[in-house]
Amino acid sequence: MKNIRIGITGYGNIGRGVETAIRQNDDMELVGVFTRRNPESITLQTENVKVYSVEDALFMVDKIDVMILCGGSATDLPVQSPQFALMFNIVDSYDNHSKIPEHFAAVDNAAKVGGNLAIISTGWDPGLFSLNRLFGNAFLPKGNDYTFWGKGVSQGHSDAIRRVEGVLDAKQYTIPCEDAIEAACCGKNPTLTTHEKHTRECFVVASPTADKKRIESDIKNMPSYFADYDTTVHFISQEELEKNHSRLPHGGFVIRSGHTGDGENKHLIKYSLNLDSNPEFTGNVLVAFARAAYRLSNRGEIGAKTVFDIAPIDLSPESREDLIKRLL
C-alpha cells in the first residue's frame, strides 16, 4: 500500500500526539513538521524528518498528501485552516462549537478554490462525541441527549487559574457528577445544565507570600469558569503537582436516552471515553480522518467536510473484505 504522506503544522501537545499516532499506522509517513518558532529550536521524536518554517509549506505541496493542522482554535485555526486548504488537503480539530458554521464556510470556500479536501472539527468533541450524538438522534428520534466531560484536565480552566494573582502553577479537573449521570441514565429525561452535570477540582501552587484564602475566593468566584460550579481548591507544592498531575487525562460520555412505541419501551445508548492522554488520543483520531481526507481527495472530492460526511470504512486501513469478515 502506498504510504499517505502527512505534514504537521503546529508542534504543541496535539502536534506531538499526531506524530506519535503516525507511528501506529503502517500506511502513513510523516514528511515534515511546520512551525512558527525557529525550526532549529525543535527536536522531533521521529528520526530523519525535518522541521520547516510555516512559510516554507508552499514549497512542499507536491510532497504532502494531507496536512494536519494542530494549532489552537482561538486564533490559529480560523486563519490557518482556510490558508492551508488553498494548498493542501487538510484535517483540523477546530473546537469552538458556536463558530463552527462560519469556520466551515471559510474552509469550504478555500478548499474549493484550491481543489482540496478539508475535514474540520475532528477529534473527540467535536468529533467522536458529535458522531454519537448524531447516531443517537437517528436511532432514537424520540429522546434526550446528554454529554458529560471528564474526569479530565481542562487546559482552559487551568490557564484561567494561573492568571490569578499569587498563583505559580495549577491544574484543573472537570468531574462529571454521579447523580446527574444516574438521572440521565434512568430514563426520566431530566433537564440538566452544564454546572449541574459537573464539578471542578483545582490543584494550585501558590507563591509562599500569597494569601491563600483570597486565591481560593478569586477562583471560586471567577465568572463563567467557576462561579456557577461546585468548585474545590487544594493547595499543593510544585513537586506534588509535577509528580501527581503532570499528565493530561480526559474523557467523558455521550448518552442518548429515548423510547419507542407509545413510550413504554425505554432505550439507553451510552458512548464513553477514558483517556490517559488527551493529546495522544486526539492525535490518533486526527490521523484516521487524514486517511479519509486522502481517499476522498483521490476520488476527486473537494471542499469542506465534517465527521458526519465520512463513511466509516474510509477511516480504516483494512480492506473491505477483511473488515466484513473480522468486524461486521
Added chain:
Amino acid sequence: MKNIRIGITGYGNIGRGVETAIRQNDDMELVGVFTRRNPESITLQTENVKVYSVEDALFMVDKIDVMILCGGSATDLPVQSPQFALMFNIVDSYDNHSKIPEHFAAVDNAAKVGGNLAIISTGWDPGLFSLNRLFGNAFLPKGNDYTFWGKGVSQGHSDAIRRVEGVLDAKQYTIPCEDAIEAACCGKNPTLTTHEKHTRECFVVASPTADKKRIESDIKNMPSYFADYDTTVHFISQEELEKNHSRLPHGGFVIRSGHTGDGENKHLIKYSLNLDSNPEFTGNVLVAFARAAYRLSNRGEIGAKTVFDIAPIDLSPESREDLIKRLL
C-alpha cells in the same frame, strides 16, 4: 420533504418493530406489508395500510422506495434478500456473522442486475456494534476488542430449551460477567472466550408430569448452547413467565482497550446499549439505514453496502446545517 415510501416484508417481531419505528420518523411512510401468511389473517398497528401476499410485491415496484426485509437469517434472508434486491432497494438485518461474505456477494450481484441499492446486516449486532468495532480499531490501532451481550433474551437459546422433552415454555437470558467486563476495562488486555464472558439464566415452565432434574440436566449439558457456560435453571409457572418474562430486553457493549506512545498511555472506548425492546430498537436502526439506502439510490449508487459504507449524515432526517449547528 418528500416522504420515503417503505415496504415491510415479514411481519414478526422485527416487522412490527419497523412499523413502530416508521411512526417516529416524519419523513417516512409505510406503504404495505408483505407476508407469506394469509394477508387477511394479519391486522396492522397502522391504519389504512394494506397487507399483501409476498408474491404481489412485484406489482408494487413503483410504489415503494425501500423494502425492509424482516425475515429470519437462517432460511428467509438468504433467499429473500437477493430476490427482492432485483426489484427494490432493500435493507436487511442478516446476522449470521460467518456467512456474511457470501450473503454480501449474492445480494450485491442481484442489486446490480436490478439497478438497486441494498444495505445488508444492519441492526445492532451486526450493525451498530460492528461500527463501534471498526471505529475502535481505527482510533486505537494498538489494542484489543471485547464484545459482550446482555443482559437480554436470546430467542435462539429460548427456542432450544423449548425443544427439550417436558418443557412447555421457556425464556433464556444471556448475562455478561462482571468479572470479565472488569478485566476487559482495566487495560490488561486479557484473552476471553465467549463462555468466560457470559452466563446463561433459564426460566422454564415444565409439564406437571415431567422430571425436572432430567430437564435441568438436559439443558445444562446441551452442546454449544449451554454446555460450555455457567447455566442456571429456574422452574416457574406459565403465569409467572407471562407476567415477568414476556418482554424482549437486550443490549450489551463493545469495548476497545488500547494504548498510545510506547504503551504508557492507556485508553478505553466503550459503547453500550440497554434496550427494553430488542425488536423495536432494531426496527429503529433498520429505518435509519432505509433512509440512507433511499438517498444513495437517488444519487445513482447501486449494489450491496454494509453499515461501514454509510456516511452518518445519510442516517439523519436533519439538514447538514442543522446537524452542524446542533450536534457537531
